[in-house]
Amino acid sequence: MINLNEVVETNMMIEKENLDVRTITLGISLLDCMSESVDTLCRKIYDKIAYTARDLVRTGNEIERDYAIKVVNKRISVTPIGIVGASSCRSAEDYVRVAQTLDRVAGEVGVNFIGGFSALPVKGMSEAERLLIMSIPEALRSTGRVCSSVALGSTKIGINMDAVALMGSIIRRSAELTADQDSIACSKLVVFCNAPDDNPFMAGAFHGVTETDAVINVGVSGPGVIKHAVETVKDGDFGVLAETIKRTAFKITRLGQLVAQEASRRMGIPFGIVDLSLAPTPAIGDSISDIIEAMGIESTGAPGTTAALALLNDQVKKGGIMASSYVGGLSGAFIPVSEDQGMIDAVNRGSLSIEKLEAMTCICSVGLDMIAIPGSTPSSTISGIIADEMAIGMVNQKTTAVRVIPVIGKDVGDTAHFGGLLGYAPIMPVSRFSSERFISRGGRIPAPVHSFRN
Amino acid sequence: MHKSILTVVGKDQVGIIAKVCSYLADSNVNILDISQTIVDGFFNMMMIVDTNKAAKEFSLLSSELEELGGRIGCIVKLQREEIFESMQRI
Numbered sequence: 001m002i003n004l005n006e007v008v009e010t011n012m013m014i015e016k017e018n019l020d021v022r023t024i025t026l027g028i029s030l031l032d033c034m035s036e037s038v039d040t041l042c043r044k045i046y047d048k049i050a051y052t053a054r055d056l057v058r059t060g061n062e063i064e065r066d067y068a069i070k071v072v073n074k075r076i077s078v079t080p081i082g083i084v085g086a087s088s089c090r091s092a093e094d095y096v097r098v099a100q101t102l103d104r105v106a107g108e109v110g111v112n113f114i115g116g117f118s119a120l121p122v123k124g125m126s127e128a129e130r131l132l133i134m135s136i137p138e139a140l141r142s143t144g145r146v147c148s149s150v151a152l153g154s155t156k157i158g159i160n161m162d163a164v165a166l167m168g169s170i171i172r173r174s175a176e177l178t179a180d181q182d183s184i185a186c187s188k189l190v191v192f193c194n195a196p197d198d199n200p201f202m203a204g205a206f207h208g209v210t211e212t213d214a215v216i217n218v219g220v221s222g223p224g225v226i227k228h229a230v231e232t233v234k235d236g237d238f239g240v241l242a243e244t245i246k247r248t249a250f251k252i253t254r255l256g257q258l259v260a261q262e263a264s265r266r267m268g269i270p271f272g273i274v275d276l277s278l279a280p281t282p283a284i285g286d287s288i289s290d291i292i293e294a295m296g297i298e299s300t301g302a303p304g305t306t307a308a309l310a311l312l313n314d315q316v317k318k319g320g321i322m323a324s325s326y327v328g329g330l331s332g333a334f335i336p337v338s339e340d341q342g343m344i345d346a347v348n349r350g351s352l353s354i355e356k357l358e359a360m361t362c363i364c365s366v367g368l369d370m371i372a373i374p375g376s377t378p379s380s381t382i383s384g385i386i387a388d389e390m391a392i393g394m395v396n397q398k399t400t401a402v403r404v405i406p407v408i409g410k411d412v413g414d415t416a417h418f419g420g421l422l423g424y425a426p427i428m429p430v431s432r433f434s435s436e437r438f439i440s441r442g443g444r445i446p447a448p449v450h451s452f453r454n
Numbered sequence: 455m456h457k458s459i460l461t462v463v464g465k466d467q468v469g470i471i472a473k474v475c476s477y478l479a480d481s482n483v484n485i486l487d488i489s490q491t492i493v494d495g496f497f498n499m500m501m502i503v504d505t506n507k508a509a510k511e512f513s514l515l516s517s518e519l520e521e522l523g524g525r526i527g528c529i530v531k532l533q534r535e536e537i538f539e540s541m542q543r544i
Contacts, residue, residue: 001487001502002459002502002535002538002539002542003489004489004490004491004498004500006538006541006542007459007461007500007538008461008493008498008500009542010537010538010541010542011461011463011531062513065512065513065516066512066533066534067533067534067536067537068516068531068532068533068537069537251541251542254540254541255537255540255541257540258536258537258540258541262536
């Protein structure tokens with residue numbers, strides 16, 4: 001039988017170390033909503049989501065009550081709209097209408113974000129996908145809950161550099177349209193290499209075409225719990241450190257597994273995966289950077305940081321995989337800047353640069369995340385940053401992503417404020433040397449060789 | 455049986471157990487096990503209870519216990535047992 005110490009330990013994690021369930025994300029297929037007219041498409045999308053997600057928020061709240069654990073977000077991901085709208089949307093404006101429909105129904109069912117305003121031009125871009133991408137700036141400006149993602153490359157296919165070039169300017173345009181809110185639209189827009197079909201986390205969540213009609217995916221959090229565990233083995237060697245993280249990750253993930261199964265059972269919707277990602281928040285102590293520093297790095301970004309993150313990421317997976325029957329999504333440690341107070345401090349101290357963050361993305365999920373850059377950054381430089389990150393993902397057979405925010409009207413030394421879970425971020429300097437000639441070449445970078453791996 | 459875990463954490467004082475137990479009795483909740491200890495100077499009690507035949511919904515029990523906690527200066531929490539089973543057992 002459960003004993004008092006075990007109960008106290010679990011409740012300490014919840015109360016003092018910010019353990020929570022970050023998101024229950026309901027994936028909904030919209031393939032059966034495809035239609036020849038935009039009006040019908042929007043009506044079908046609204047009806048299907050409103051019906052399928054009718055119990056999502058209530059179920060999340062009941063689980064919170066029964067286990068006294070916070071379920072921070074209830075969210076929805078849908079089939080990439082670039083596919084769903086292909087037969088009816090004839091202009092970017094048509095796609096904006098679909099985005100506004102998604103926003104309305106998300107509000108109706110009470111979720112704070114809905115992901116899947118997405119296109120997958122990994123190899124080539126269809127006309128429908130081009131229109132969707134062109135509509136992104138206005139779609140994100142005129143909605144509050146819609147999140148957009150674009151897949152630009154994969155290990156098997158290579159990188160669509162035409163799409164990379166286009167996304168540089170789309171990110172800039174999204175920033176310009178929301179210049180009065182510190183370019184917040186860019187915090188809801190992410191580009192991927194090796195995008196997963198079952199990611200529950202925003203802004204990159206979409207319900208892949210390999211998925212069933214509806215599915216429950218859960219993302220757990222718990223950087224604070226890992227940090228506390230690391231602090232208890234201050235003098236341990238790396239074996240002890242690794243073992244401690246692994247054991248803790250096991251417990252955290254079991255919570256995710258329980259919540260996912262319960263949500264699935266109560267809603268009568270199949271359980272998909274648990275995403276093992278450690279997701280930080282701006283709350284004090286809920287930080288990936290703090291874990292790295294607890295391991296013995298003076299300030300995140302100092303030499304040793306990448307190794308520390310590699311150890312953390314791998315042990316989280318080892319513990320988590322045993323704890324859950326199905327693991328998926330992004331599953332690693334997120335290193336967003338604006339959503340992690342420790343990362344913000346490291347940037348302000350001068351120990352963490354965009355180049356070091358890029359190195360860290362080689363071994364963690366996901367990529368350059370929530371990084372504010374000067375508003376004057378040219379779109380070709382943004383495309384260059386994207387191309388580098390896509391290349392890391394392509395060659396290392398991992399998911400990588402870019403979510404940078406060129407904050408219009410602000411420069412290095414200023415701070416951008418996004419509010420809530422999105423936090424705030426100091427503007428980080430980017431290289432002043434141009435990528436223009438490279439990006440303007442056009443075409444694709446071919447897939448890498450899959451042997452001779454060094 | 456639907457087992458739940460009730461925890462009471464707070465400053466030690468006379469009558470904590472009595473008040474919690476009489477509330478449970480009034481609500482027809484059966485106590486299966488009680489243990490208590492002092493952690494960092496705080497009174498820590500755990501009860502394993504059976505809420506199956508309870509006169510009230512789980513959510514009502516849980517919110518009334520929370521209020522009761524407020525009156526006796528303790529944090530009282532009622533949670534379904536599965537959360538501990540799944541986190542602490544392989």
